[in-house]
Amino acid sequence: MSRMSALSIGRVGLLLLSCLFGAGVAVADPFIVGVATHSMNNPNQPLRSLELASIAGASSIRDDAFWSTAEPIRGQLRVVPQWRQWMAKAGGLNLNPMIILGYGSVFTGGAKPRKPEVKIPYLNYVDYITRQLGNPVKFYEVWNEWDVDGPSDPRLSSDYVALVRDAAPIIRKNNPQAKVLAGAATTAGIKAGFIDRIVACGVLKYADGISLHPYVHCEGRDRNTPESWIEWMRGVDRSISAKAGKQVPLYLTEMSWPSHEGNCGVDTPRQAAYLARAYFLARTLPNIKGMWWYDLINDGTKRDDQEHNFGLLDIDLNPKPAYAVLKAISPYLSDFSYDAAHSLQTDNVYKLAFTDGHERILVAWASGRERLESVGASAMDNGPLRMLDTQKPDRGMANSGQQWNCNGDQCSAPVTLTEFPKIIRLSPGS
Known part of the structure; x- marks a missing residue:
């Protein structure tokens, strides 16, 4: 420590x-208290869940505009009604949307847009979505967890920078008010140098900030706590700033501890305690501009399934202890400045x-x-x-x-x- x-x-x-x-403590932009949702694409997660996010003090929500959903027929792009309803609900609640532009197309075999035959239709999709969704969107992430196919592969890193280079001008033309975020890298990618490489390759010429998914719940004893996490994040922050030659805005667009029974899980009270500690510790690093808890709602009911138990709410929208904690602390996260x-x-x-x-x-x-x-x-x-x-x-x-x-x-x-x-x-x- x-x-x-x-x-x-x-x-x-x-x-x-x-x-x-x-x-005279310096006043910065409000810290962003965010949550990830799956309700943009999942009709089984009612949009009233966004009201619960707002009540808990969230100021931003993050979800996916799947390329495969937007282009079900080759060359025919669309925005499905559920997406517009999600956007309208968010707007009514003053929740700033973050939209992920990514994943694959059925017409390209799910391949990443690394070659022209995949990149050109991907950029057409980016152009269409950013024109259709318009000004309410405050953040766009270019792809999600690109690094998973090869966290240490330098070619994968350079191809990602080329994608951000080509996508960012389209986003800015259509949505000049939105911030373009690059990275969305996993813990493995961060540790294997994916973020350092994309920064060294000049991704910040095109992006407004770096997004990270720095989970530590499976890092093992004494390395999976909020305190060990923030120590690691200090090193990540220093490394990114050193590579960039300047201070770099960091957005933790996924972060949490799952409350499942089994390896890497914690119980629901400890999940709540870790949430509070992690959010306040995130405020101790000025370059961290916001953190989006993953996620708002449990994805299922299996108590021993990690992926079913990340939420602040259970699948029936009943609050877990972490929800009540976020609701209690959120005014102090966004409105107060840290005095280091x-x-x-x-x-x-x-x-x-x-x-x-x-x-x-x-x-x-x-x-x-x-x-x-x-x-x-x-x-x-x-x-x-x-x-x-x-x-x-x-x-x-x-x-x-x-x-x-x-x-x-x-x-x-x-x-x-x-x-x-x-x-x-x-x-x-x-």
Whole structure:
């Protein structure tokens, strides 16, 4: 694990956070809280599920405009009614759509568009879809997980850059407001250098950012936690920026932990705890512009099937614990800025400082065993310590039962930290 600051704290030391928050924290674009859906193509997933995504605080949804669906007859392109209904529903809920332009055509044997006889019809499809779907689409991804056929194959990487080079001008001509994202690479592709190679080959001449699918749920013990994940992501971020010679916007367009019974799975409470920790840790890397949880709805009912258990909702749209957690934390993810200089981690205790310019919060948890920690603030007038415990998210921000103990302006309070983050309000009079 890395230290998030050069500062260190003693086990019994008092953390005086009022001194740690400086004025003038830079304001960036709101962080994107996204979810992946399958309702654009699956009539068995009702579009009212998008209402649940909106209620949970999502600002963007991601789905597929399959090439094979758009071109059922060679040379005859279409947008099916379900896609238009999905778009209309998203627009009514102010959910920004991300559309994946990819997969294969039945007329090309499902081949990737690497040769002219496949690329030309693919680009025709891109042109048609981006004209038809229009301005509501805010993001387009060029293909999805292109790297799976050969994560370490340099020819596959260079062919992908050539595809983005040819597709991006078409997208921009038809949808100048949309961002073009390249990569959508798997964990294997990231580790095997697929992203480094496409960046080195100049993909950022054509794309607005890099999209990643950095799953770690099967990485093994001590490498499959949110904390080990963010350490890996720091290295990925540094590598991409070094290859590009500049800071590169990163979009985590798929990320989650599945709650299935079996290898690589976690139970539903831990899925919820990991969601909270991962989203807040993602906010500690400025180049990460958003994260789309994969996915909104479970894909089936088999408890031992990984692919059936990634969702925030079960297949009947009943909320899992992770849904309630996302609903509780989403306002703090999108509206608050991370204060890196004043955030501390030591001995598996995480204390992350955030502010929206008016209100200050501390997001704190312990990975591993529970810890009793002292937190500090100023001018709390010996009042109640208010916090949102993500283990009990439906309670919202509430009095904790603890009181601030103040000596003049300086106040402290003991807080028991668990694997579920606690969002502690540090601003007086709120």
